[in-house]
Amino acid sequence: MGLLLIPLLLGLIGWGTLSKPKVSVSTPSIGITAPSISVPSLPSLNFAPLSILRNGNDFTLTGDLPDLNVKTALLNALKAAFGSGVNLIDKLNIKAGVSSPDFSGLGGLFKAAVDVPDFNFNIEGGTLTLTGTAPSEEIKAGVEAAAKAAWPNVTIVNNIVVKGAAPSGTGSCGDLQTDITAALKTPITFETDGFTLTAATKQELSAVAEKLKACPDAKVAIVGHTDNTGNDAINNPLSANRAKSVGDYLVSQGVSAGQVTTKGVGSSQPVAGNDTDAGRAQNRRTDITVS
Numbered sequence: 001m002g003l004l005l006i007p008l009l010l011g012l013i014g015w016g017t018l019s020k021p022k023v024s025v026s027t028p029s030i031g032i033t034a035p036s037i038s039v040p041s042l043p044s045l046n047f048a049p050l051s052i053l054r055n056g057n058d059f060t061l062t063g064d065l066p067d068l069n070v071k072t073a074l075l076n077a078l079k080a081a082f083g084s085g086v087n088l089i090d091k092l093n094i095k096a097g098v099s100s101p102d103f104s105g106l107g108g109l110f111k112a113a114v115d116v117p118d119f120n121f122n123i124e125g126g127t128l129t130l131t132g133t134a135p136s137e138e139i140k141a142g143v144e145a146a147a148k149a150a151w152p153n154v155t156i157v158n159n160i161v162v163k164g165a166a167p168s169g170t171g172s173c174g175d176l177q178t179d180i181t182a183a184l185k186t187p188i189t190f191e192t193d194g195f196t197l198t199a200a201t202k203q204e205l206s207a208v209a210e211k212l213k214a215c216p217d218a219k220v221a222i223v224g225h226t227d228n229t230g231n232d233a234i235n236n237p238l239s240a241n242r243a244k245s246v247g248d249y250l251v252s253q254g255v256s257a258g259q260v261t262t263k264g265v266g267s268s269q270p271v272a273g274n275d276t277d278a279g280r281a282q283n284r285r286t287d288i289t290v291s
Contacts, residue, residue, distance in 0.1 A: 045126030048066075051121065051122045052121040053119075053121075055118060057087055061090055061091060063093070064092070065092055065094060067096065070100050071094065077104070082110070106121075106150065108146050108150060112146035113134075117251045118131075119132040128155070129159060130156065130157065135256070140160045143160060177289070184208065192280075195242040205250060212259060220288055223263055223265055224243030225265060226239045237264065238264070242284075
């Protein structure tokens, strides 16, 4: 009887095991989404085209500006940088709605470029292109630094070329006045009421420029004169223009603008009598003096 009960008990134990319900526990999943961060972008610059081209003391301005106030600020910045003797050739257009840069830093840029006689400032969109001929890498770098300081958000393209040092003159800088006088085979004279340089005069002044570039510490004073035809109201500005034409040409040939000063004295310092055509022709002249 005991033996019969053992299989029955085992069966009951197995049934209990099979009938116990299974419990399923699921682990909840947690999804984490990183927040998106929006970084604001700088507005793109869209300046209207503007060019300022220097040739000695002449500055030609072309391009578009939004109004007269901006134009006045631009012209005043150049006058402040170069003084009243600067000649501004205004070819600017007023177009309402166009964009232009802040010109408060323009004077500093052109002062940094004072020894670049053919300096050209050209801005369009968000790019400022600098061109011209500099006497050294330091001046080229200084111009670029001034541009970046004035307009830090503008792309600067520095295409300024560095010109090699001028060869030494045949004489020493102590003999510079003699060398210049020798280079001027004939006096620099002008037609009545004129201040245009002849081709022969330009050739002689190019030789003078080479002498001056070899002596960068030297200063020259250029004085313009007239005959006694007319009055002071005519002769004084005419003599100043004669001196300026000589000075501008020297600067255009690579002489530093800081080496050259010009002025006119009208008919007050004749070298010949004004009672003959030949005498008056001698008085219509410019003098170059080393100081």
